[in-house]
Amino acid sequence: MEPKNNFHVGRQGFLPEPAGQGNMMENDKPLGRKANMLSNTDSTPPPKSGLTREVQAKIGQQLRAIYNDVVDQGVPDRFLDLLNQLDGGKPGTQGGDSEKGGA
Amino acid sequence: MSLDPSLRDAILGAVPSLRAFAISLCGTVDRADDLVQETLVRALANIHSFQPGTNMSAWLFTILRNLFRSEYRKRRREVADSDGSYAARLKAHPEQDGKIEFGEFREALSKLPEEQREALILVGASGFSYEEAANICGCAVGTIKSRVNRARARLSDLMAIKGSEDFGPDQAVRAVLAGAEGN
Numbered sequence: 539m540e541p542k543n544n545f546h547v548g549r550q551g552f553l554p555e556p557a558g559q560g561n562m563m564e565n566d567k568p569l570g571r572k573a574n575m576l577s578n579t580d581s582t583p584p585p586k587s588g589l590t591r592e593v594q595a596k597i598g599q600q601l602r603a604i605y606n607d608v609v610d611q612g613v614p615d616r617f618l619d620l621l622n623q624l625d626g627g628k629p630g631t632q633g634g635d636s637e638k639g640g641a
Numbered sequence: 642m643s644l645d646p647s648l649r650d651a652i653l654g655a656v657p658s659l660r661a662f663a664i665s666l667c668g669t670v671d672r673a674d675d676l677v678q679e680t681l682v683r684a685l686a687n688i689h690s691f692q693p694g695t696n697m698s699a700w701l702f703t704i705l706r707n708l709f710r711s712e713y714r715k716r717r718r719e720v721a722d723s724d725g726s727y728a729a730r731l732k733a734h735p736e737q738d739g740k741i742e743f744g745e746f747r748e749a750l751s752k753l754p755e756e757q758r759e760a761l762i763l764v765g766a767s768g769f770s771y772e773e774a775a776n777i778c779g780c781a782v783g784t785i786k787s788r789v790n791r792a793r794a795r796l797s798d799l800m801a802i803k804g805s806e807d808f809g810p811d812q813a814v815r816a817v818l819a820g821a822e823g824n
Binding site for chain 2: 593594596597598600601602604605606607608609610611612613614616617618620621624625626
């Protein structure tokens with residue numbers, strides 16, 4: 539999986555923006571994000587007791603599949619309504635509706 | 642209150658992933674959505690403290706996690722929840738229909754200590770860096786790495802117990818080696 543723009547949620551799931559456009563609060567050094575997440579070797583210890591690269595990849599796949607089941611549902615109406623309500627009753631802008639269509 | 646449209650879009654863009662994370666914490670969609678709602682209310686009330694240019698998603702995740710830790714966990718303890726019922730609730734997700742192969746994985750996931758599950762999901766599913774996950778969880782980067790590694794190892798063990806034939810990469814090879822047994 540490749541990192542995508544932070545605010546586009548599609549069938550392939552959601553990934554925060556790549557390093558560069560800010561990384562939360564105090565930490566201001568580059569993040570060096572790994573796109574492949576679970577299969578990255580950033581801190582992975584030598585394989586032990588069956589924790590092979592393949593098993594790790596499988597774990598990552600299943601984890602993302604479960605997660606993306608929810609992500610693919612997009613933004614439920616209740617949250618659009620809530621934002622409109624909190625935002626002084628403004629009508630919806632872009633952003634919300636495109637998400638809803640993704641599921 | 643008038644919300645900057647770009648902030649609004651950033652918030653809405655983060656909602657699907659926030660929900661997925663919340664469900665992994667709460668175990669039920671209803672409670673997760675309540676948690677997300679509370680998070681959004683809190684976020685908008687404190688939007689002035691969001692630093693433009695930083696990661697909105699990570700900011701919202703941090704708020705959500707803190708809310709969960711401070712309130713929802715307390716409530717959860719009150720109803721004397723157990724790992725077993727958490728697993729059962731995970732299985733009750735409607736979106737899980739027809740995905741039997743994930744059943745065992747979800748069950749294994751539910752058996753992880755909460756902090757390990759959380760770290761694994763932030764890094765492995767939400768796609769946060771270790772640094773971001775550490776910020777969200779308020780701990781050291783090394784702690785996150787350790788939790789993620791332990792989570793992977795534990796999952797691997799749990800899945801292996803369930804049957805390595807179903808989980809391993811060499812299913813086809815095993816099938817061949819098993820010879821006529823499978824045919």
